[in-house]
Amino acid sequence: MPRTPPKAPKNRLYLDNAATSFPKPPGVAEAVANYMTEVGASPGRGAYAESRTGASVIADCRELIADLIGLPTPERIIFTLNCTDALNMAIKGVVFKALRGGRRPYLITTPLDHNSVLRPYNALAERGWADWSCLHADPESGLVDPDELRRAIRTETALVSLVHASNVTGVLQPIDELVKVCREAGVPVLIDAAQSAGHLPINMAELGADFLAFPGHKGLLGPLGTGVLAIRPGAETLLDTWREGGTGSASEQDTQPEDLPDRFEPGSHNTPAIAGLACALRWLHERGIDRIRAHELELIERVLDRLPEAQAAGYRLLGPPTSQQDPAQRVAVFSFAHESVDPHELADRLEHDHAVLVRAGIHCAPRAHETHATISTGALRLSFGPFNTPDDADRAMDALIEIEATLTRAPIPTSAPATG
Numbered sequence: 001m002p003r004t005p006p007k008a009p010k011n012r013l014y015l016d017n018a019a020t021s022f023p024k025p026p027g028v029a030e031a032v033a034n035y036m037t038e039v040g041a042s043p044g045r046g047a048y049a050e051s052r053t054g055a056s057v058i059a060d061c062r063e064l065i066a067d068l069i070g071l072p073t074p075e076r077i078i079f080t081l082n083c084t085d086a087l088n089m090a091i092k093g094v095v096f097k098a099l100r101g102g103r104r105p106y107l108i109t110t111p112l113d114h115n116s117v118l119r120p121y122n123a124l125a126e127r128g129w130a131d132w133s134c135l136h137a138d139p140e141s142g143l144v145d146p147d148e149l150r151r152a153i154r155t156e157t158a159l160v161s162l163v164h165a166s167n168v169t170g171v172l173q174p175i176d177e178l179v180k181v182c183r184e185a186g187v188p189v190l191i192d193a194a195q196s197a198g199h200l201p202i203n204m205a206e207l208g209a210d211f212l213a214f215p216g217h218k219g220l221l222g223p224l225g226t227g228v229l230a231i232r233p234g235a236e237t238l239l240d241t242w243r244e245g246g247t248g249s250a251s252e253q254d255t256q257p258e259d260l261p262d263r264f265e266p267g268s269h270n271t272p273a274i275a276g277l278a279c280a281l282r283w284l285h286e287r288g289i290d291r292i293r294a295h296e297l298e299l300i301e302r303v304l305d306r307l308p309e310a311q312a313a314g315y316r317l318l319g320p321p322t323s324q325q326d327p328a329q330r331v332a333v334f335s336f337a338h339e340s341v342d343p344h345e346l347a348d349r350l351e352h353d354h355a356v357l358v359r360a361g362i363h364c365a366p367r368a369h370e371t372h373a374t375i376s377t378g379a380l381r382l383s384f385g386p387f388n389t390p391d392d393a394d395r396a397m398d399a400l401i402e403i404e405a406t407l408t409r410a411p412i413p414t415s416a417p418a419t420g
């Protein structure tokens with residue numbers, strides 16, 4: 001069937017902020033371009049002003065991130081390629097350290113966790129370097145039970161990885177209770193804040209996490225190719241390095257320096273992107289995370305208000321039933337399954353007929369889809385950011401309801417192509 005071309009870019013409504021945020025705050029693109037055209041140098045690698053400027057761009061960004069999560073020691077902010085890289089650094093760092101100590105470690109995670117935890121866990125198990133188990137989650141609420149975590153912890157447990165907000169349902173785990181269980185058992189805990197950092201106030205000390213992984217390119221509103229592993233003071237002793245190389249420091253030695261952040265930051269930085277990230281962070285600090293959260297709560301409420309209409313049109317929102325949806329217990333990420341229409345078909349129609357851009361399929365968290373009974377069909381995900389308005393939420397929900405009414409109901413294929 002011939003398709004009309006997508007509407008002009010200006011009309012396009014980007015609702016894939018859980019993948020990467022767009023648009024970025026004013027000045028971010030210019031900060032990247034300015035670094036590339038006016039500075040150019042690799043920080044810490046040259047004996048001239050431009051290289052020192054690069055180093056100060058990185059130091060400045062590190063401080064802005066440390067301030068955002070209440071970490072008084074910015075050297076414990078480690079720049080990574082993305083959140084996946086940060087999670088790998090923590091997971092493999094803990095496992096290598098345990099193996100070096102002659103222990104085969106045991107790892108725990110949840111079904112809501114992303115493939116950037118599940119795949120490293122499986123890769124380590126396949127090599128015989130670690131064992132792991134996955135907790136259960138309630139099939140309705142998607143929540144993990146702290147008592148089950150308490151029972152799952154064994155003597156050899158070296159790490160518990162917990163996703164803060166699900167990238168499928170947007171639901172927040174009872175993170176304080178789960179971390180408390182880990183603290184009481186003396187087990188290190190890694191939190192994947194990919195969908196919460198920049199959206200909610202997060203204080204690393206209050207959270208009690210040993211490691212906090214988050215991307216720079218989602219809620220922090222920086223460019224792609226940026227991520228962070230934040231390390232609690234003292235927790236660096238739990239980590240071995242998982243890659244080594246030049247740092248521009250202690251170059252007389254051919255072993256990795258001990259000092260942070262260099263120990264975990266070998267190789268040249270993505271300094272243009274970090275310059276952009278620093279600009280985004282200044283915007284976030286100025287706007288204030290509380291205000292951003294209040295704004296996103298308004299968007300959440302607007303989507304939840306439209307649920308009865310969406311349900312009448314055959315959509316199911318993954319996660320708690322409508323009557324138990326609590327805006328305070330979620331972020332602005334929503335996945336829908338339709339009773340008879342494939343999510344890819346819906347996403348296609350949303351783009352071509354309404355210029356609404358969403359994600360369809362299995363959102364890199366297969367066990368979350370198993371929990372919510374969408375592993376064979378996938379789901380349609382709408383994810384909002386700080387520049388979206390309540391009108392955008394209405395436009396997306398109107399479009400969802402309208403296309404459903406016009407679609408010929410085709411049977412859903414038995415398996416959906418994975419999209420990531």
Ligand SMILES: Cc1ncc(COP(=O)(O)O)c(C=O)c1O
Nearest residue numbers: 082083084114116167192194215
């Ligand atoms: C919960 C969660 N963890 C990890 C990641 C991986 O983040 P990145 O794309 O920055 O590697 C994502 C990305 O969508 C995510 O949603």
